Amino acid sequence: MRSGINFLWCPRAAPLVQDILELSPNSPELLEESTVSIAATHDFTAHVLPYLVLAAGTHYPQIQLNLMAGNRTAVMNMVETGAADFGIVPKVEIPRAFAFDRLFMSDVSLVTPLGHPLSEAEDLTRAKIAEWPLITWRTGSPASGETYDRYRRERMRFKSVLTLDSLTSVKTYVALGLGVAMGPNFAIDPWDESRLNVVSLSGVVPGREIGIVTLRDKPLWKSGKLVTDMIHAEVTSSTFLTHFPYGL
Known part of the structure; x- marks a missing residue:
């Protein structure tokens, strides 16, 4: 008698198996619950971030966002100390320890x-x-x-x-x-x-470039990368821009 587990193929299970195989590694269905901490300047937190948080809740409900606000110097410090996974700041003399990823030009x-x-x-x-x-x-x-x-x-x-x-x-x-x-x-x-x-x-x-800052030697975890990719997509969408009658 052969030991182990025998699998019996069931034709009715075929659609379910196919759906599982087609899931992207970044699909919300495969994403574990996690927290992403974001630091941003006061005005960005008050005027732009709410719409990005709304979009994140739609795309990745499993990801909890922890938001922090401060002036540019405080935001950079939060990223440097690890209190924030990434920050959103104007591009002004970015130290070499940080990577700056442009989001948009602010007039x-x-x-x-x-x-x-x-x-x-x-x-x-x-x-x-x-x-x-x-x-x-x-x-x-x-x-x-x-x-x-x-x-x-x-x-x-x-x-x-x-x-x-x-x-x-x-x-x-x-x-x-x-x-x-x-x-x-x-x-x-x-x-x-x-x-x-x-x-x-x-x-x-x-004007001034607004972008995402991270530490060069500290890559974002999967959940953080998903959120930053989503932010890039949102700030260029026509629907998002309708919230800003004078532009970004």
Whole structure:
């Protein structure tokens, strides 16, 4: 008598077996429950990340996301210490220990109180903007490099009346008439039009690449790679872009 297990082929099982064989290694059906920690800047977390989290829940419900927010410096530190699997930041002097994977180019807009003269100005320049009280970004915030730090480097005089960490906070103070500000387009919401004027600074202030940062010597686990691949696909989809009336 032969020992072991004998398998009896059942024709009714053929469709099920075929479905199993056709499953991709990345299929949600084969993905174990896991956690991916993401660190991002305050404005990205408030305005862009919610739509990416929604998409992740649809594609990979088994993956739990742990979200953390901070300024650019804090995000880089979270990735370096392992508190975050990857970060999402503007491309500014990325240290060699990190790998930067570009997601999109973020353009900059000027936000002013309703009826402000700058919102009607022709041939708007950085010099004209500097003539007005500015609400500026703290060093390490996403927009500091492409806007206010440039004034400092070129020794162009300007008056900063307030310094904050994010455009989300800045917009409230601008609406109260305390100054004007510049920031990434993705942080401007459709309902801001009821309290602010928004002026594109394309061609006036350079945009900045936004991307994913990881440690070069620490490859992402399978679940992290699935999430980053999904983010790449989402930020280029037409459906995703409808959430951002002023663009990314």
